[in-house]
Amino acid sequence: MIQLDYKSSKPIYEQIIEQMKFNVMKGYLSPMDAIPSVRKLALDLKITPGTVAKAYQELERQGVIETIRGKGTFIAEEIDIKQDDAKIQSIRKKLSTEILELKMMGFDKKQTVELVKNVYDEI
Amino acid sequence: MIQLDYKSSKPIYEQIIEQMKFNVMKGYLSPMDAIPSVRKLALDLKITPGTVAKAYQELERQGVIETIRGKGTFIAEEIDIKQDDAKIQSIRKKLSTEILELKMMGFDKKQTVELVKNVYDEI
Amino acid sequence: MIQLDYKSSKPIYEQIIEQMKFNVMKGYLSPMDAIPSVRKLALDLKITPGTVAKAYQELERQGVIETIRGKGTFIAEEIDIKQDDAKIQSIRKKLSTEILELKMMGFDKKQTVELVKNVYDEI
Amino acid sequence: MIQLDYKSSKPIYEQIIEQMKFNVMKGYLSPMDAIPSVRKLALDLKITPGTVAKAYQELERQGVIETIRGKGTFIAEEIDIKQDDAKIQSIRKKLSTEILELKMMGFDKKQTVELVKNVYDEI
DNA sequence: GTGGTCTAGACCACG
DNA sequence: GTGGTCTAGACCACT
Numbered sequence: 001m002i003q004l005d006y007k008s009s010k011p012i013y014e015q016i017i018e019q020m021k022f023n024v025m026k027g028y029l030s031p032m033d034a035i036p037s038v039r040k041l042a043l044d045l046k047i048t049p050g051t052v053a054k055a056y057q058e059l060e061r062q063g064v065i066e067t068i069r070g071k072g073t074f075i076a077e078e079i080d081i082k083q084d085d086a087k088i089q090s091i092r093k094k095l096s097t098e099i100l101e102l103k104m105m106g107f108d109k110k111q112t113v114e115l116v117k118n119v120y121d122e123i
Numbered sequence: 124m125i126q127l128d129y130k131s132s133k134p135i136y137e138q139i140i141e142q143m144k145f146n147v148m149k150g151y152l153s154p155m156d157a158i159p160s161v162r163k164l165a166l167d168l169k170i171t172p173g174t175v176a177k178a179y180q181e182l183e184r185q186g187v188i189e190t191i192r193g194k195g196t197f198i199a200e201e202i203d204i205k206q207d208d209a210k211i212q213s214i215r216k217k218l219s220t221e222i223l224e225l226k227m228m229g230f231d232k233k234q235t236v237e238l239v240k241n242v243y244d245e246i
Numbered sequence: 247m248i249q250l251d252y253k254s255s256k257p258i259y260e261q262i263i264e265q266m267k268f269n270v271m272k273g274y275l276s277p278m279d280a281i282p283s284v285r286k287l288a289l290d291l292k293i294t295p296g297t298v299a300k301a302y303q304e305l306e307r308q309g310v311i312e313t314i315r316g317k318g319t320f321i322a323e324e325i326d327i328k329q330d331d332a333k334i335q336s337i338r339k340k341l342s343t344e345i346l347e348l349k350m351m352g353f354d355k356k357q358t359v360e361l362v363k364n365v366y367d368e369i
Numbered sequence: 370m371i372q373l374d375y376k377s378s379k380p381i382y383e384q385i386i387e388q389m390k391f392n393v394m395k396g397y398l399s400p401m402d403a404i405p406s407v408r409k410l411a412l413d414l415k416i417t418p419g420t421v422a423k424a425y426q427e428l429e430r431q432g433v434i435e436t437i438r439g440k441g442t443f444i445a446e447e448i449d450i451k452q453d454d455a456k457i458q459s460i461r462k463k464l465s466t467e468i469l470e471l472k473m474m475g476f477d478k479k480q481t482v483e484l485v486k487n488v489y490d491e492i
Numbered sequence: 493g494t495g496g497t498c499t500a501g502a503c504c505a506c507g
Numbered sequence: 508g509t510g511g512t513c514t515a516g517a518c519c520a521c522t
Binding site: 018021022025079080081082083087088091092094095096097098099100101102103104105106109112113115116117119120121122123 | 141144145148202203204205206207210211214215217218219220221222223224225226227228229232235236238239240242243244245246
């Protein structure tokens, strides 16, 4: 369900956040589905519960999951992350960094768009 | 020439690297052009020389700039960053993260490509 | 009669307490009225009896309801919660937290009082 | 600067968040002012750095403070917490709980408003 | 020196 | 059993 890359410089809790979103996007997880408890996922991934808890809290803050006290954690009924202008600007800036790298490697506009289309389809 | 965002989570030295590359890409800096010394740029940006040095080292490693002893630092004569497969994979992974965010906000393929095209043209 | 919000961070038993008080305040429940047994309310709300029992215990402690052995549970004949200074201080502290949030969002005194008046009238 | 109530059921990190906001609201802390480092405040309050860090991260997320890597943490230049409708509803619900308690104690509308005015002025 | 992340435990309220 | 909070350490990147 979640594959961690321990060598990556990306924090573990961010990897969990991203892959949980990916699983929802791909339909592997549907609204109201239960997700593993903090402790269980921690055991599975061989990390400490605190790290999983941090990921879950951020996912809840973003409206992707919902926790019910004493019951467990579930995919949110309605996931609609509103198009926050500030957030789009932030993503745009990050995209800019990656696209600059591609351009420096000689990618032209068409090649870049092609790559983005492929990546989009994978999600 | 370089605009730093101290509040950004992106390290200062990475901001310098990225903007130096951007300046080359836009033609603001051409091969053989002199760039400020470590000390001068550090003074201009009001940061410690160590941070600038770190950026220059990485830029030299990537073949973007060249240091000529006793003369100073210059934009490299021939900047050709080879299309390293490992690097493309790394960029692809980062792009994937950003595009996932867009998709969760409701961006469809066409909107995403449109955004990427705009970003590409800005560089 | 009681509407639970399982996603809320407010404990279920506290939600029961609050809404029972609300029903009394609004006149939906009058002194000597019978209220559902622990088991029945638990069934209705699809929660465990223990949670309902905890709510009833606290309501009885506060003098809002009374249990008559063999007869059932009823709204208290005389509900008069005395103006305990310690309790007022406690409420004042909680109010302060919420009003601080409003003030940070730009609410001036008049707007804040207006909001409070509206809330008061709803109860 | 910060006074913790260790007996309170309110989490320590929330107490820090609230009091930091209070200090800003009262003008005890102004934009660009440095606030104690995570470690220093932890030492002062005799708690672990992790708890302070959690408070600071939430304050940053709310736009009250800004961290500059390797430099420290500062009150944000422009604190303007936007009037999020969802947030106002949430505060309204909490206010409702407190006002219900007051009403049960016999507070009439005028007394309630008076109390709120006093609390507002204290902030 | 700074904050960010993570570990390996613990206790608590809730259901 | 669930998540929430806290402790007491550690290592890391950045400045």
